[in-house]
Amino acid sequence: NASKMEGNTKWLQVTDLYKEVYHHLARYVAKIYCLGPNLNPQSEDLLAQMLLQAPLEWYLCGEDPSTGLAKLEQNNQPSQLCGHVFKVGEPTYSCVCVCTHKCCLASHLLSALQMTTSGGGGFCDCGDTEAWKKGPYCQKHEPNISDSCQEDPLAHLSTDMIARCYNVFSIVLKYAVDMLTWDKEDELPPGLEPPDRSDTYYCMLFNDEVHTYEQVIYTLQKAVNCTQKEAVSFATTVDRDGRKSVRFGNFAFCELAKSVIVRNTSRQSKPLRVQVMHSSVVAHQCFALKALHWLGHVIGYSDALRRILCQVGLERGPAGENSLVDTLMLCDSKMWKGARNVYHQLFMSSLLMDLKYKKLFAIQFAKNYERLQSDYVKDDHDREFSVTDLSVQMFTVPSLARMLITEENLMTTIIRTFVDHLRHRDLQGRFQFERYTAQQAFKFRRVQSLIGDLKYVLISRPTEWSDQLREKFLEGLDTFLELLKCMQGMDPVVRQVGQHIEMEPEWEAAFTLQMKLTHIISMIQEWCASDERVLIEAYKKCLTALTHCHSGFTDGEQPITLSMCGHSVDTIRYCVSQEKVSIHLPVSRLLAGLHVLLSKIEVAYRFPEQLPLSELSPPMLIEHPLRCLVLCAQVHAGMWRRNGFSLVNQIYYYHNVKCRVEMFDKDLIMLQAGASMMDPNHFLMIVLSRFELYHIFSSADCRKRYNRENTNKDVVQQNNTLTEEMLHLIMMVVGERFEAGVGQVEGCDEIKREILHQLCIRPMAHSELVKALPENENKETGMEKVIDCVASFKKPGVTGRGLYELRPECAKQFNLYFHHYSRADQSKAEEAQRKLKRQNGEDTALPPPVLPPFCPLFASLVNILQCDVLLGMLGAVLQWAVEPSAGHWSESMLQRVLHLIGMALLEEQQQLENSSEDNDVYFNFTLKMSRPGEAPSNTASVLALLENLQNAPHLEVHKDMIRWILKKVSSIKTIRERSASTSTVTASGSHSQEETACDKDRAERKRKAEMARLRREKIMAQMSEMQRHFINENKELFQQSLEELDASTSTSLEHSPTLSDAALACVGPRRSHPGEKRQVVTCILCQEEQEIRADGKAMVLAAFVQRSTVMSKNRKRPPHDPKRYDPLFMHPDLSFGTHTGSCGHIMHSHCWQSIGLHESKKLYLFPNGQGLCHPDPICINITFRPSTDSLPLSSCEQPGLGQWLKTSGQQIKAMHSAHRKLQPVSDYHVDLPVPLLTLFRNPYSSTIKEMLTTFGTATYKVGLKVHPNEQDPRVPIMCWGSCAYTIQSIERLLVDEKKPLFGSLPCRQDDCLSSLARFGSACWTAACQPTVQGHFIRLLAALIPDPQVEASPCILDVDMLHLLVSVVLSYGSVHSQDSSGLSMDAVQLHLFHLITVAHMVQILLTSEEVTMEQESGEADSLPEVGSGWHLWRCVKTGILPYLRGAALFFHHLNGVPAPPELHGKYNWEVLCGYLSLPSNLLQLFHSQQVLLDFPRESNSLIDLPDDYINMCLCPSLSPPRCPKSGGDKSRAPTLCLVCGSMLCSQSYCCQTELEGEDVGACTAHTFACGAGVGIFLRVRESQVLFLAGKTKGCFYAPPYLDDYGETDQGLRRGNPLHLCHERYRKIQKLWRQHSITEEIGHAQEANQTLVGIDWQHL
Secondary structure (H helix, E strand, O other): HHHHHHHHHHHHHHOOOHHHHHHHHHHHHHOEEEEOOOOOHHHHHHHHHHHHHHHHHHHHHHHHHHHHHHHHHOOOOOOOOOOOOOOEEEEEEEOOEEHHHHHHHHOOOOOOOOEEEEEEOEEEEOOOOOOOOOOOOOOOOOOOHHHHHOOOOOHHHHHHHHHHHHHHHHHHHHHHHHHHHHOOOOOOOOOOOOOOOOOOOEEEEEOOOOHHHHHHHHHHHHHOOEEEEEEHHHHHHHHHHHEEEEEEEEEEHHHHHHHHHHHOOOOOOOOEEEEEEEEHHHHHHHHHHHHHHHHHHHHHHHHHHHHHHHHHHHHOOOOOOHHHHHHHHHEEEEEEEEHHHHHHHHHHHHHHHOOOHHHHHHHHHHOOOHHHHHHHHHOOOOOOOHHHHHHHHHHHOHHHHHHHHHHHHHHHHHHHHHHOOOOOOOOOEEEOOOOOOOOHHHHHHHOOOHHHHHHHHOOOOOOOOOOOHHHHHHHHHHHHHHHHHHOOOOOEEEEOOOOOOOOOOOOOHHHHHHHHHHHHHHHHHHHHOOHHHHHHHHHHHHHHHHHHHHHHOOOOOOOEEEEOOOOEEEEEOOOOOOOOOOOOOOOHHHHHHHHHHHHHHHHHHHOHHHHHHHHHOHHHHHHHHHHHHHHHHHOOOOOOOOOHHHHHHHHHHHOOOHHHHHHHHHHHHHHHHHHHHHOOOHHHHHHHHEEEEHHHHHHOOOOHHHHHOOOOHHHHHHHHHHHHHHHHHHHHHHHHOOEEEEEOEEEEEHHHHHHHHHHHHEEHHHHHHHOOOOOOOOOOOHHHHHHHHEEEEEOOOOOHHHHHHOOHHHHHHHOOOOOOOOOHHHHHHHHHHHHHHOOOOOOOOOOOOOOOOEHHHHHHHHHHHHHHHHHHHHHHHHHHHHHHOOOOOOOHHHHHHHHEEEEHEEEEEEEEOOOOOOOOOOOHHHHHHOOOOOOOOOOOOOOHHHHHHOOOOHHHHHHHHHHHHHHHHHHHHHHHHHHHHOOOOOHHHHHHHHHHHHHHHHHHHHHHHHHHHHHHHHHHHHHHHHHHHHHOOOOHHHHHHHHHHHHHHOOOHOOOOOOOOOOOHOOOOOOOOOOOOOEEOOOOOOEEEOOOOOOOOEEEEEEHHHHHOOOOOOOOOOOOOOOOOOOOOOOOOOEEEEEEEEEEEEEHHHHHHHHHHOOOOOEEOOOOOOEEEEEEEEEOOOOOOOOOOOOOOHHHOOOOOOHHHHHHHHHHHHHHHHHHOOOEEEEEOOOOOHHHHHOOOOOOOHHHHHHHHHHHHHHHHHOOOOOOOOOOOOHHHHHHHHHHHHHHHHHHHHOOOOOOOOOOOHHHHHHHHHHHHHHHHHHHHHHHHHHHHHHHHHHHHHOOOOOOOOOOOOOOHHHHHHHHHHHHHHHHEEEEEEEOOOOOOEEEEEEEEHHHHHHHHHHHOOOOOOOEEEOOOOEEEEEOOOHHHHHHHHHHHHHHHHHHHHHHHHHHHHHHOOOOOHOOOOOHHHHHHHOOOOOOOOHHHOOOOOOOOOOOOOOOOOOOEEOOOHHOOHHHHHEEOOOOOOOOOOOOEEEOOOOOEEEOOOHHHHEEEEOEEEEEEHHHHHHHOOOOEEEEEEEEEEEEEEEEEOOEEEEEEEEEEEEEOOOOOOOOOOHHHHHHHHHHHHHHEEEEEEHHHHHHHHHHHHHHHHHOOHHHHO
């Protein structure tokens, strides 16, 4: 120890520490690391700790490190910042900030957090006061109140300690930086050359994001002659760590491998990066990574050490060279993935954890920003492995972001860097993406990350502005406007005429850019809104930019003059259908947003002199947005069909919720802004001109002329659609007032209206509503704040989702022409609302809703509704409707006109109601609509036309709306008359006349509805009378049909009226014998009817046989060896069983064979669509009938138990003697001599015998997992075992679901049990008879000792129901040769009594404590037996499952209907009577023993936590550490719901070999835990996984729901999830019913993509 301490402390005395440390590293590093092809990390780490790190720690502390570091930690005052770095796939919890699950548990409210999975590289925000609005600390990171002064952490260290730390950190960090940025492959930096140099090299393969796993694996197999498994291991390591040595040897040997790799990967893309590196270089790089890890570990002891390391890292060289931190950042793209991750984590644990140095680091990062982003764009690694990804840690801190904007002009730098990378422009300087190469497209995808950085900088708008911040922000806005000017008018389109476009133009890049910038544009507007001076300057700059854009777009525009209705306007000639038009107008839309802000924060009213409002040219403002909206209208009219899908997609995204806020909505606002500053007649004429409808409406006789012109049907249809779209546009311009600043509304009113109109279509789930609403930069919609005002929530059931339904009182706010409706949405909403009105007995009219008033800046828009041009257009459409011609107008056009008239009337009514006496109402639509046209045309007034249309027979649909309008006109006139205090006789007369007409019409409709109701009732009564008459006349035929129907069902025997219910018994001499009934069934394939007969054609049930562990009580039992396993006796733990299920479909055996089901292991679907069916057939022609070879004795002559035992003993001796004479051929099989065959006559037809063999072999093959062998003696044993296991499974299922034993099973399960039991009784006829007799002898020897039978099992190792089924079903082979006259019924009863007594012995011998279920349903624990009553209760409870199973078995075997009492609540006496047992079972024996834990409890799936967040927080459920990924936790943790094991799923690294094939952890686990069937919960996806075998699987809805009743598969929404017990019980029921495989089949039938998934890799 003394010499060791002396060696470690020698550096304390040296003068040149740098040289001494380098000499030490040169001597030892190459001897520790990289000594051969197979590395030994444990040995290397141990030697590095002893020889390299220990001296550094001794020097650092000046004493023993274990003491010195402990002192540092004790004196440390830790930072309140958490600083945890997220790994890929790690669960994180957030509202806006992000924290780890430990911090989440410690304080933050779980219910308010969203759960997501990290992409890696993130940083826990706990403790960051700027990241949280309130409660920034968890209990773990809450600062000490006494330390609020935040003293300098270096104050606790001595001067010598600070100097030593500075020296060590300087040397180690410089060494690590030098080695990680070293670019020479064959030599080392000065001072690190090893004393002796060997000729050993590594062929080092580096990761890239271009080549796939398969390409790398194939190339490695070629280059280094490795196996596929080794190549997979290499590829996995390269992908995880960034590089991997694939060959070790001399230079030529490694160079050869490099040349092969480069040659094989350079054909289609750039080659894989490979370097031949000297082993000493690799060794020092390995230790450099270890040194960075060591630095991160050491600074964790003290914040003072962290601050010293930060100082060392950011310190510039003597001559102004870059700091070490700068060097690392600028060389980032040259390093491999592992090195990047290590130094990024060191930065986060040092520079970003110290607030002082975080600021300095942010400044350096901003200075290098342009260079870093350029390197990233050229690199091919994902962003999470680039140093640029650290921007989120600095730019999202508000104080840092504003400091970087003001001091480093960061906003301008980011935008300019972005624009510089997009250099592909057209002649006008606009971005051009048309001819992007693959490399340019790749570069464009990477450069989009800069927009994310700009979003981080702007995400928190300032509350206080400094002059410098204003200056730099406006400078950044200038740069941003330059970017928008490059987008204004990009990707223009021209209408294709004559020939379809040959190649679809590129459009996605431009829309991707628009979507990325959407939130940026919104945030810039929010910044402008927070300061009046900034808003005014921004408005001026944006207007200047727009003017500049317009001056560049002439497009051959010629001035023209338009005249209409006595008004004229000067404009330009422009046809959207002939000229270029672009959908991208970001400058116009930004100006529209700023214009609304002028009104919203009242700048336009308080500082009008500072705004250039007088300089605005309204026609210029509206020109390009109007062209864009006309383009959309013409596309809807079908005028642009030849332009292909690219234009259709652009129009779709223009209106889509992701883009519409900064596209469609802003275009509409710009039209409103322009129209508010124009004469409404001028505005409408320009609109008519752009829609190319001016020539239709401007002619003097347009009302008549339009009927005669345009005989071309296509042109007429196009003009009709354009007219509809134009009228809709006018509605939107006047009616869309729910944007704060346009109308007098609050911010929440707009989101309320959006939700209301979505729910008018149909009730919607929470996730559907969220998708339909626009999100802000924080991915918030604001829905939760207002949803309860407009909707009520309806909780979901076991299936489905929770739905929001519109509150009835909100329906009156419905607007049929809501501007965000698509045509399909509008049609659905109209139908739903009319249906609702009819249900409520209301008129089906859908009038416009009452609208809020405009803000003063937009107040003049209402004049559009009463201007002359609009009235002329309305009159023209109404005239066309009065005199309809073929197709020259449409009902949709008329409906829009009526809606516009309704809007105008409501506007007038509101102004009248809100006006004061001093304020005259200037809006008088009723007056103008009542005026006829002027001479010479003298056209009818709008009101007169409406009155004519009221009685038009071809407008029945619109009559309700017309009546509503006329009624509204009357009420407005009444208001005006009342306000003027005068009334005219004419007005009142017309008013009363109209009301009388309305009343008469309403009474007439009511009378017609009543007559129709009476007519329906009369017809229904006549039909009912005819039915009764027909039944009475054909009573015999009707009765016969009912009987045949009963006979075709499997439950007909249970309701037979010929038996006395009081005497029903299913076993024994007193067994009830139901009368033989003719049973006819229909083949589901050929539809042919067939009678069920033993000597007829074989009829089979489609069935599915599977191995099962559902009832297993010992999942640790190793699987049996199929070749040697003897399945005759089933152990009570039921570790493995064979279950048979059926879909209930019946068919001929030859039909079943014809479709080839028996040749496949897969599930099949019948071609006639009958649903999922199973591949194995159970024959159903078998009925249980005693042997008739000898005359049976009467019931009173049947021998007792003693006599039967004696007779049986003699029979068994005879069989022993006969079997000894036979010569065995193999271990199991014996030939049957001809003489014995003559003793038995097989009653079954050849097809039935064939099916007996087929199903028996299938059960044997599946149950033992062996190849088919119909001669194997274990075939009948497996059939009997499957029958018993299926009965036990169904009995437990009935108990768990609290259903009665009889009468509650579905028909298919009932039929399956009947066929299975009867098949078991007959399967011995297809086997070797002596072999089956031998099985019976061995089975009976377990109950009655037989000296000639060896190795009989202990009674405690036998499941008694399996024994009962096997011994009863195998007795047929003995009874067929019995000449004693014993009946089968008597023998069954004796066997049943014997096994019942044996089971009671089991119950009394095996356990000391019993938990039994009382009649009250409560469980009591009886630790000891204190009385006979306790003994009896214990036996009764333990034996009940066995008796219920026996009752099911004998019921289906013998066909005796169950007593009615067993169809309801459990009745012990009736059950015992049905089984021919005494109700007091203790009378069967006399003994007193200790107690046991029978009955076996039903198995359940594991218990899950109620909150899903606890699924990841619970230590017992924490993800396993992946053994092949450097100890990291699994990225895909998966929980087995059967046993609770946590596995690593869907990962190359954790595959295991199963039956010679590589499979994933889950697939391997299913064979160990579930006999090939598994149920798993994928924890980080909140997704249930069903697996069956290696090749079948499906995903299933998880049992966790959010507060809105929806699942969140993939944790995309991140809402808190809670366990739904009903849904979990449903999954458990599927498992207990053995329906997992069936569910997989149904899922794959419904979704064919599931078939192609490689399930074995999960």
